[in-house]
Amino acid sequence: MNTMTESKKTVTLNYINGEWVASDSEQTAVSKNPAKIGEDVGYYQMSSSNDFDQAAVSARKAQKAWGKLAGSVRGDYLLKAAAILEERIEDVATAMTQEMGKTFAEAKGETARGVAILRYYAGEGMRAIGDVIPSSDSDALMFTTRVPLGVVGVITPWNFPVAIPLWKMAPALIYGNAVVVKPASDTAITCSKVINCLHDAGIPAGVVNMVTGSGAKIGMEMVNHPEIDAITFTGSNTVGKQLAHAAVDRGIKYQLEMGGKNPVIVANDADLELAAEATISGGLKSTGQKCTATSRVIVHKDVYEEFKEKLLTKMKTITVGDGFETGTWMGPCASEGQLETVLSYIEKGKQEGAKLLYGGNQVLKDQGYYVEPTVFENATPSMTIAREEIFGPVLVLLKVDTMEEALEMANDSEYGLSASIFTTNIGNMLSFINEMDAGLVRINAESAGVELQAPFGGMKQSSSHSREQGRAAIEFFTSIKTVFVK
Numbered sequence: 001m002n003t004m005t006e007s008k009k010t011v012t013l014n015y016i017n018g019e020w021v022a023s024d025s026e027q028t029a030v031s032k033n034p035a036k037i038g039e040d041v042g043y044y045q046m047s048s049s050n051d052f053d054q055a056a057v058s059a060r061k062a063q064k065a066w067g068k069l070a071g072s073v074r075g076d077y078l079l080k081a082a083a084i085l086e087e088r089i090e091d092v093a094t095a096m097t098q099e100m101g102k103t104f105a106e107a108k109g110e111t112a113r114g115v116a117i118l119r120y121y122a123g124e125g126m127r128a129i130g131d132v133i134p135s136s137d138s139d140a141l142m143f144t145t146r147v148p149l150g151v152v153g154v155i156t157p158w159n160f161p162v163a164i165p166l167w168k169m170a171p172a173l174i175y176g177n178a179v180v181v182k183p184a185s186d187t188a189i190t191c192s193k194v195i196n197c198l199h200d201a202g203i204p205a206g207v208v209n210m211v212t213g214s215g216a217k218i219g220m221e222m223v224n225h226p227e228i229d230a231i232t233f234t235g236s237n238t239v240g241k242q243l244a245h246a247a248v249d250r251g252i253k254y255q256l257e258m259g260g261k262n263p264v265i266v267a268n269d270a271d272l273e274l275a276a277e278a279t280i281s282g283g284l285k286s287t288g289q290k291c292t293a294t295s296r297v298i299v300h301k302d303v304y305e306e307f308k309e310k311l312l313t314k315m316k317t318i319t320v321g322d323g324f325e326t327g328t329w330m331g332p333c334a335s336e337g338q339l340e341t342v343l344s345y346i347e348k349g350k351q352e353g354a355k356l357l358y359g360g361n362q363v364l365k366d367q368g369y370y371v372e373p374t375v376f377e378n379a380t381p382s383m384t385i386a387r388e389e390i391f392g393p394v395l396v397l398l399k400v401d402t403m404e405e406a407l408e409m410a411n412d413s414e415y416g417l418s419a420s421i422f423t424t425n426i427g428n429m430l431s432f433i434n435e436m437d438a439g440l441v442r443i444n445a446e447s448a449g450v451e452l453q454a455p456f457g458g459m460k461q462s463s464s465h466s467r468e469q470g471r472a473a474i475e476f477f478t479s480i481k482t483v484f485v486k
């Protein structure tokens with residue numbers, strides 16, 4: 001059981017060496033519901049260095065046998081976990097909406113994506129992992145194979161608390177690694193429910209471990225621990241860079257997926273209804289808290305006013321509220337801190353001279369951490385709101401005279417995660433595909449829309465330049481060994 005009751009409080013436990021255990025710090029912290037101020041979702045362990053050490057040592061011991069299993073046998077565990085998670089979609093999604101505010105429908109959709117991720121990587125246990133390469137010695141046999149890294153540390157953010165841990169853990173496990181996961185504290189309970197599905201699938205003790213608590217403490221403990229052979233991180237650039245420096249100091253493999261400032265280009269031949277709908281969805285779904293969310297909206301001057309009117313008409317229909325309420329389109333910001341960050345960027349936008357077209361206000365103040373969907377115009381590319389990741393429901397309209405200017409503006413960012421263009425012109429489409437510096441480029445579709453079977457990752461400052469998901473994940477979670485036999 002992943003929780004215990006302590007003076008009527010539900011306390012989520014750590015998962016170490018196949019057992020649910022409390023931290024030896026005897027300290028817990030509360031996970032709060034951002035939709036309902038004052039409502040505690042539950043408690044999680046504020047773990048100690050010793051807790052992490054026990055998890056890492058357990059993982060090291062377990063990995064030896066786990067790595068020797070046939071890939072198909074490892075895959076069977078993932079298939080069982082997928083079936084269990086599928087049975088528990090409502091329960092896991094409930095925890096997600098309670099902990100970070102995503103609408104219940106989106107939370108169920110994400111959890112279903114987690115089921116699909118487990119099933120996809122289960123199949124990887126029976127697919128080729130190398131090549132036969134002709135040696136210059138005709139009597140010799142030369143081929144490549146792949147070996148696991150060993151123990152992989154997994155650090156994940158709060159915005160996709162099921163999909164991101166699983167799109168890291170599932171490939172790590174199928175390719176023979178053991179894992180220690182440190183989830184974002186805001187969604188520790190949700191992660192524990194995912195881990196419990198792996199536990200109930202009978203995964204061998206020590207192969208999967210979860211240690212909750214302060215990122216600065218446990219996250220840094222992880223990257224510096226001698227039993228950790230690699231780190232896979234998704235989160236902010238600030239934290240990612242800290243982890244990378246520590247990983248380089250130890251000479252271990254690391255993978256970072258970080259921020260974005262994703263543009264959408266609306267060409268003068270675009271389907272404006274489609275472009276407006278996709279900008280709303282891509283920019284404001286999940287309260288704009290997706291790394292792939294649209295934030296810069298670059299519009300050709302010929303269609304600017306018509307597009308703006310369509311966008312505003314749709315924005316005015318957005319209902320803000322508790323993610324469990326049927327009519328809610330957009331939930332709260334994930335935490336009080338996230339709300340404060342978003343409101344500070346809105347103020348910055350006004351101070352720097354952008355025009356607030358719609359929204360910009362905190363709402364339902366007595367209930368939770370809610371902000372209106374917001375759009376600015378008359379912004380310049382140098383303004384803070386056009387350069388920095390806000391990670392909230394804030395769109396910035398930018399007007400251009402030509403498609404060349406649009407593409408130049410779209411690339412004028414330190415980030416390069418995802419980007420979209422709306423056009424019916426094949427020349428615009430090909431220029432965008434070839435010249436847009438982003439890891440995910442989408443044509444006539446919103447900037448969000450990661451598919452689990454395709455490589456995913458950023459360019460420039462959005463990533464450490466490996467790729468997650470799909471078959472690409474094998475590159476990070478294994479090492480290639482070239483074999484020569486005479």
Ligand SMILES: NC(=O)C1=CN([C@@H]2O[C@H](COP(=O)(O)OP(=O)(O)OC[C@H]3O[C@@H](n4cnc5c(N)ncnc54)[C@H](O)[C@@H]3O)[C@@H](O)[C@H]2O)C=CC1
Binds near residue numbers: 157160220235260391
């Ligand atoms: N590129 C991508 O695929 C994605 C990127 N993100 C990015 O993540 C950010 C939002 O997520 P947050 O959880 O707020 O990010 P965050 O960077 O604050 O935290 C991410 C994880 O790192 C841990 N952490 C915090 N401080 C740490 C430290 N000093 N050492 C080690 N670990 C530490 C946290 O506890 C959490 O588990 C945004 O910047 C967003 O763009 C989010 C989802 C996907």
Ligand SMILES: CCCCCC(=O)O
Binds near residue numbers: 160291292447450451
């Ligand atoms: C955290 C990255 C997940 C992005 C969700 C999407 O674009 O579908």
